[in-house]
Amino acid sequence: MSEANLSVGVIAKRAGVNISTLHYYEEKGLIRSWRNAGNQRRYKADVLRRIALIKAGQKIGVSLGETKAILAQLPNERTPTTKDWENIATAWRDRLTQQINYIEKLKCSLSACIGCGCLSLERCHLYNQDDCLNQEGAGAVILERSDV
Known part of the structure; x- marks a missing residue:
């Protein structure tokens, strides 16, 4: 499972994103792939967790730059562990609380x-x-x- 043997099409389908999105994430340094003997991109399965984190962040307004900074804090570009996710979630929870409060005010003021x-x-x-x-x-x- 730790081998980079999943094609870009498989990852795109499982992650629910377009292939071009994966290429963009890779260009921005959010995910990485390896090349096989035929020069085709291959991914490790744990890239799905990184993509899930990226997508979750985007849904609450976390920019790709902010997500990249979070992921850059992980040693050796590894995928976030449960403990890493707890730390990220704590920071995002505060952000979400602020957004919810703002949206509630906006809802009442519409x-x-x-x-x-x-x-x-x-x-x-x-x-x-x-x-x-x-x-x-x-x-x-x-x-x-x-x-x-």
């Missing part, structure tokens, strides 16, 4: 003012009368508040 400063909604004057939120900064400042 039909009302989000404090963007545009003053175009009829209800904005209730939340941003005389554009007082301008004093707090640019953008959707109500959504950025930690006290709301």
